[in-house]
Amino acid sequence: MNTPPSPLEAERTDGSSVRIGALVPLTRPGWAEAGRHLLAGLELAVREVNDTGGIVGRPLELVVRDSAADPTRAAAAVDELARLGVAAVAGEYHSVVARAAAARADALGLPFLCSSAVLDALTEQPTDWVARLAPPQSRGWQLYADFLLGAGHGRIAVAADSSVYWATGTRILRDHLAPRGGTVIELDMRALTPAAVCDELVEQGATALLLLVGYPDPAVSVVKAVRRDQRLAEVLLGAPAGQPEFAEWAALLGDDGAAVPFLRYLPERLSPLGTRVEKALRERLAEAPSFVAFEGYDTIAVLADVLRSHGTDRARTAASWASVAVDGTRGQIRFSRTPGISVWQWAWPSIQVVDRDPAEPDRFRVLHAG
Known part of the structure; x- marks a missing residue:
């Protein structure tokens, strides 16, 4: 047979x-x-x-x-x-x-x-x-929040577009930072120009601004505005979603694009x-x-x-x-199967907080890892 x-x-x-x-x-x-x-x-x-x-x-x-x-x-x-x-x-x-x-x-x-x-x-x-x-976003953005606190930033502004992704990121940051003494200030990018963002940062006394916005604009325009405002010389710019990872960021911003920490999923x-x-x-x-x-x-x-x-x-x-x-x-x-995650999840790939070195913008510096 x-x-x-x-x-x-x-x-x-x-x-x-x-x-x-x-x-x-x-x-x-x-x-x-x-x-x-x-x-x-x-x-x-x-x-x-x-x-x-x-x-x-x-x-x-x-x-x-x-x-x-x-x-x-x-x-x-x-x-x-x-x-x-x-x-x-x-x-x-x-x-x-x-x-x-x-x-x-x-x-x-x-x-x-x-x-x-x-x-x-x-x-x-x-x-x-x-x-x-x-x-998952919660794991990476909580690590990013820990980096901000470790770097001395407890009053953090987020320039945010309307999106479930940005809204979720803002909530993760607030929920993680609040019990640790941190504050998240939301700046609605549907209503603010880059110049108005700078004024808000001064008025609110924020020491860090996170770019939760579309790319290249308004992200690039906001970076340029903040970098050129002498009142904000000590303000940290951050981009947890990873915009500075790519060559286009450096090409559009040059030296202004350095020292903007972002999340990257690579091991040491x-x-x-x-x-x-x-x-x-x-x-x-x-x-x-x-x-x-x-x-x-x-x-x-x-x-x-x-x-x-x-x-x-x-x-x-x-x-x-x-x-x-x-x-x-x-x-x-x-x-x-990971609690709170609805799909099969690799638990966990490595996560780094990285920026472009101001002295050599094509080189990345690892600032924090987990």
């Missing part, structure tokens, strides 16, 4: 590609530079997977869709990718966009491995369909794999890779391992997050 082949055996004899959908912000108002780095990491890992035999003999194919920081567009892209038969969806940088994509993937029964978005509540209810590599030392990948990414990007590029690479490394081990059935992928143990560029990746 002939027995039917197992799913993995059937896949091994099928020469068609295994498709992974990729959501990446490549055009404005999306943070296109972050998207370019994320895509570089995704593509490099796909190439290496295919150079080493693909997925059980089948080539891995990346199907890229530009999210452009638009939640509606991202949700529609998830629908399209599901119809195209992708085994999983990967990527996305913007938290609000990733939340829309995660909700749609959960509804469709499509595995989604989120590379970079950090909102704690990535889905409304706990789900097995979504996993995440980046640390990369793994041997990370060191090799860093070199390849530098060649691919023609500049130093950001942490976002490493997140992209690690995303594919995880999905390739899952697909090789469990096949391309979507339900089997969603059931496999708990068994993942993959050596990534920044350490071994394992997922777990």
Whole structure:
């Protein structure tokens, strides 16, 4: 009697590609530079997977869709990718966009491995369909608040746009700082010009201003205004969301862009794999890779391992997050259920507070880590 082949055996004899959908912000108002780095990491890992035999003999194919920081567009892209038969969806940088994509993937029964978005509540209810590599916003922004207190800043202003991401960040900062004697002052950027922000900082006696605003503007305009106001020479500028990580920040602001601390998800030392990948990414990007590029690479490394081990059935992928143990560029990746987090979470990637060295703006200084 002939027995039917197992799913993995059937896949091994099928020469068609295994498709992974990729959501990446490549055009404005999306943070296109972050998207370019994320895509570089995704593509490099796909190439290496295919150079080493693909997925059980089948080539891995990346199907890229530009999210452009638009939640509606991202949700529609998830629908399209599901119809195209992708085994999983990967990527996305913007938290609000990733939340829309995660909700749609959960509804469709499509595995989604989120590379970079950090909102704690990535889905409304706990789900097995979504996993995440980046640390949740609460963990990173609490570490940032500890850095501010350690640097002597207890009266902190936030220049904030209207967004669930910025509002959540402000709440995390306030909840963490208030019991420790810190104060958060909200400046509504829908009503204030950069010059008016400077006046508010003086009136409120703030010693630090955090940029919880769109990029490049109004973030760049606010930095320039503060740097040129002699009344604010001692005020610390900060950007916890990571704007100064990318070369465009330095190009737009020059020396004004130095000494602006931000969050970066890298360890003190990369793994041997990370060191090799860093070199390849530098060649691919023609500049130093950001942490976002490493997140992209690690995303594919995880999905390739899952697909090789469990096949391309979507339900089997969603059931496999708990068994993942993959050596990534920044350490071994394992997922777990974490209190307060609705998706499978890597607990935890390393977090640093970093800035550009005023004496050498192309060099980063690690100010705090956790």
